[in-house]
Amino acid sequence: MTREAPQVAGSGLLGTLVELRDDTVRAYLRAQRDHGDVVRFPVGPPGLRAHLYAVFSPDGVQQILGTRAAGFRKDNSVYAEIRASIGNGLLTSQDDEYLFQRRLVQPLFTRRRVDGYAAAIGTEAAATADRWAARPDATVDVASETAEFALRAISRILFGADLDETVDVVRRCFPVLGEHVLNRGANPLRSPRNWPTPANRRAAAAQRELYAICDRIIAERHASRTAPEGDGDDMMTLLVKARDADGSVLDAQAVRDQVLVFLLAGHETTATALAFALHLLALHPKAQERTHTELDEVLGGRTPAAGDLDRLPYVTMVLKEALRLYPSVAIMGRKAVTDTEIGGFRIPAGADVYVSPYVTHRHPAYWDDPEAFDPERFTPQAEADRPRYAFFPFGGGPRACIGQHFAMLEATLALATLLQRFTLTAVDTEIPLELGMTMRAAGPVRVRLTSR
Numbered sequence: 001m002t003r004e005a006p007q008v009a010g011s012g013l014l015g016t017l018v019e020l021r022d023d024t025v026r027a028y029l030r031a032q033r034d035h036g037d038v039v040r041f042p043v044g045p046p047g048l049r050a051h052l053y054a055v056f057s058p059d060g061v062q063q064i065l066g067t068r069a070a071g072f073r074k075d076n077s078v079y080a081e082i083r084a085s086i087g088n089g090l091l092t093s094q095d096d097e098y099l100f101q102r103r104l105v106q107p108l109f110t111r112r113r114v115d116g117y118a119a120a121i122g123t124e125a126a127a128t129a130d131r132w133a134a135r136p137d138a139t140v141d142v143a144s145e146t147a148e149f150a151l152r153a154i155s156r157i158l159f160g161a162d163l164d165e166t167v168d169v170v171r172r173c174f175p176v177l178g179e180h181v182l183n184r185g186a187n188p189l190r191s192p193r194n195w196p197t198p199a200n201r202r203a204a205a206a207q208r209e210l211y212a213i214c215d216r217i218i219a220e221r222h223a224s225r226t227a228p229e230g231d232g233d234d235m236m237t238l239l240v241k242a243r244d245a246d247g248s249v250l251d252a253q254a255v256r257d258q259v260l261v262f263l264l265a266g267h268e269t270t271a272t273a274l275a276f277a278l279h280l281l282a283l284h285p286k287a288q289e290r291t292h293t294e295l296d297e298v299l300g301g302r303t304p305a306a307g308d309l310d311r312l313p314y315v316t317m318v319l320k321e322a323l324r325l326y327p328s329v330a331i332m333g334r335k336a337v338t339d340t341e342i343g344g345f346r347i348p349a350g351a352d353v354y355v356s357p358y359v360t361h362r363h364p365a366y367w368d369d370p371e372a373f374d375p376e377r378f379t380p381q382a383e384a385d386r387p388r389y390a391f392f393p394f395g396g397g398p399r400a401c402i403g404q405h406f407a408m409l410e411a412t413l414a415l416a417t418l419l420q421r422f423t424l425t426a427v428d429t430e431i432p433l434e435l436g437m438t439m440r441a442a443g444p445v446r447v448r449l450t451s452r
């Protein structure tokens with residue numbers, strides 16, 4: 001029998017709007033603890049009130065992202081704002097347009113191709129380590145350091161020789177667009193985008209600057225499209241040369257849409273995972289010692305390469321545990337296409353439905369002592385004993401992250417390079433979080449360095 005999902009109590013005036021706006025993941029955690037795995041949040045004033053649904057059980061998540069994905073679309077207001085800000089690339093497109101894009105983009109993310117990006121990642125990881133070694137006070141903020149590293153790494157891979165110029169533009173323009181997407185996506189009373197409000201004008205200027213630099217580089221790559229594909233091609237060139245079976249290609253705007261999606265989806269997410277892995281190792285000397293031992297035994301002081309990934313199982317376990325506790329994509333939203341049910345609870349057509357790695361990764365039915373850092377949770381045996389969707393930092397089903405191997409390679413190479421050279425001690429122990437486009441540290445995450 002299908003029942004109404006339990007409703008989270010809110011104020012008569014705005015429902016749970018304020019709680020969700022102030023700290024979404026805390027509100028979700030409380031709701032799971034008090035009401036169970038499918039809950040309903042009343043949002044907005046009476047008369048305009050909507051109900052958001054959140055689903056926390058691995059089985060429910062599997063249905064929404066995986067087995068019944070066609071019934072849960074990327075149709076909510078945040079996706080609409082992302083489309084308006086940076087175009088309709090792989091993260092937001094749907095239906096035939098999505099399938100076409102995915103066919104053309106997938107070859108850029110095969111294991112072989114991604115392993116080919118290792119040299120660019122290694123260059124930036126080594127530069128980061130050198131910068132750290134020159135720090136006079138031997139203390140670094142790993143949040144800002146990893147953000148810089150990940151932005152430079154993805155930009156080097158995307159833009160090749162045009163790296164420095166693009167990094168500067170992205171560093172200035174992306175935060176403006178991100179903030180605009182969030183403010184508008186969460187505001188049901190937003191004004192039209194073409195009204196000349198200060199926020200709209202700032203965002204439009206940032207978009208123009210970002211589009212202009214991408215369009216210029218794309219035009220240059222188009223001019224050299226006839227050159228045979230080489231292993232040294234940057235990702236922009238690969239996108240320009242990509243061809244479907246019937247010969248169709250991505251036009252200039254579609255290439256720009258993908259490039260901007262890779263920047264959006266690919267740098268803050270990886271930076272946060274890496275920052276928290278470093279922070280957690282700094283807090284847990286035994287786990288750090290084990291990481292050092294593995295690195296010394298496997299690498300013996302040489303530069304890590306793509307082929308080392310499978311030989312560094314403990315580093316992988318540490319990264320997964322960091323992604324469990326601090327999943328950079330803390331919530332994902334969909335819209336229910338038809339009246340349906342999850343876990344015996346009714347979900348009406350048109351409802352916004354959310355899943356949250358942050359909450360499911362702490363679900364007491366699947367994780368003992370969920371707040372404790374313990375990489376042993378990710379031995380092959382322990383992983384096999386859990387339902388597939390108890391851990392889903394990269395989403396799942398047909399819209400799973402295309403950059404998963406890319407991100408794990410990047411984080412592993414960086415972690416290995418940095419830990420080969422330094423021992424870390426935590427300076428900041430409690431790290432407040434903020435939920436922007438991704439979940440990240442709200443302030444610095446300082447770590448003291450000792451050279452090894």
Ligand code: HEM
Nearest residue numbers: 090091265266269270273329332393394395399401403407
């Ligand atoms: C630790 C790092 C990363 C995390 C935690 C992460 C997480 C995710 C998640 C959860 C999704 C699914 C979103 C949804 O279903 O609503 C996703 C999709 C996506 N990610 Fe990642 N991601 C990471 C790194 C990357 C990188 C490095 C790239 C590219 C260079 C990338 C590109 C994408 C793209 C294009 C999609 C959309 C895929 C599709 O719908 O076909 N991500 N990511």
